Amino acid sequence: DGGITQSPKYLFRKEGQNVTLSCEQNLNHDAMYWYRQDPGQGLRLIYYSQIVNDFQKGDIAEGYSVSREKKESFPLTVTSAQKNPTAFYLCASSKLGQGGRSMEAFFGQGTRLTVV
Amino acid sequence: AQTVTQSQPEMSVQEAETVTLSCTYDTSESDYYLFWYKQPPSRQMILVIRQEAYKQQNATENRFSVNFQKAAKSFSLKISDSQLGDAAMYFCAYRSGNNNDMRFGAGTRLTVKP
Numbered sequence: 001d002g003g004i005t006q007s008p009k010y011l012f013r014k015e016g017q018n019v020t021l022s023c024e025q026n027l028n029h030d031a032m033y034w035y036r037q038d039p040g041q042g043l044r045l046i047y048y049s050q051i052v053n054d055f056q057k058g059d060i061a062e063g064y065s066v067s068r069e070k071k072e073s074f075p076l077t078v079t080s081a082q083k084n085p086t087a088f089y090l091c092a093s094s095k096l097g098q099g100g101r102s103m104e105a106f107f108g109q110g111t112r113l114t115v116v
Numbered sequence: 117a118q119t120v121t122q123s124q125p126e127m128s129v130q131e132a133e134t135v136t137l138s139c140t141y142d143t144s145e146s147d148y149y150l151f152w153y154k155q156p157p158s159r160q161m162i163l164v165i166r167q168e169a170y171k172q173q174n175a176t177e178n179r180f181s182v183n184f185q186k187a188a189k190s191f192s193l194k195i196s197d198s199q200l201g202d203a204a205m206y207f208c209a210y211r212s213g214n215n216n217d218m219r220f221g222a223g224t225r226l227t228v229k230p
Contacts, residue, residue, distance in 0.1 A: 031216050037159075042122075042207060042222040050216050058217075059117065088159065096216070104151055105211075105218060107161035 002027050006091050006108035013078075013085075013115050021076045021111045023091035030096040032074035033105060036060060037088045046089075049074055050096065078113065085115045118143040120210050122221035129198045130229050136183075137193045137224045139208030147213030150184070150191045155205040155223075164206070167191065169213070195226075203228045 004025045013019045023032065031050050035043040045058030049068040063082025068074055074093075078085045089112075092105040119142045129135035141150070152164040167175045167184050174182050179199075183192045195202055208221040 033218060035220070040225075043220040045217070045219060048217065056215070056217070090161065092161070092218075094216070094218075104149075104163050104166050105161075105209075106163075110159050 004091060004093055004106055004108040006089075006111050009109065009111060011111055011113045013113070015115050016080045018080060019078050019085075019113065021078065021089055021091075021113070023074045023076065023108060024072055025074075025093045025106075026072060027093060027095070027106065028071070029093035029106070030071070031094045031105075032068070033092040033094075034058075034064075034066065034074070034076045035090045035092065037090060037110075043090060046076065085113060088112050117217065118145070118148075118210050118212065118219055120208055120219050120221040122208055122224050124224045125222070126225045126227070128227045128229060129195070131198055131200060133198055134194060134196045135198055135226065137195075137206050137208075137226070139191045139193070139221055141189050141191065141208075141210045143189065143210065143212075145212055145214060149211040149213065150182075151209040151211070152180070152182070152191075152193045153207045153209060153220075154202075155207065157204075161207075165193065198228050200228050200230060202226060 007022045033048040034046040047066045049055035065077045091108045094105040095103045121140045148169045150167045154162045165177045179196045205223045211218040
């Protein structure tokens, strides 16, 4: 079935270690997004990408890095520079319509990252 | 960057009644899209309804409808005949038609009372 897969569902890491969250989609979508959600709060944009080998910073990019080497994949690395990395991370993708217009975003099931 | 504001952190509705969730946004763009997403306790994001800014007609999906006021930059969601399964967090979202940047509001937690 087509969809977006985030792995793992739960991730534990020691403070000071880098960690990479996986996001894969087989929907043939051009645009992909990473969001952070803290308890009881909304989604804050970390990075997004409209095309392979290109991506833009969102509101809270500091301490995070991404790559887009393949259309299907958009991994997020949480670096040791991120001061408070414990959160729920959501990946999304969407189709681009004519003239670069996009449709609604489809979401993965999320990764809960806990740094101890 | 565009901002999305949901001024109601929590709302409550009696089963079978109607409730309206508010959303305002700030933008200087003319080309954009608006969405309402639902997030149940499973945390899976589910699209409820979408609205293209260039369309004047308000979108409707079964029991869900929007009141899109472009000049006022307002995009409210009306849920009719509320059901217990409607209980969730609801997020309003704005997508730029120019660069595909997509932003969300802080969310409204909806409780449905039996």
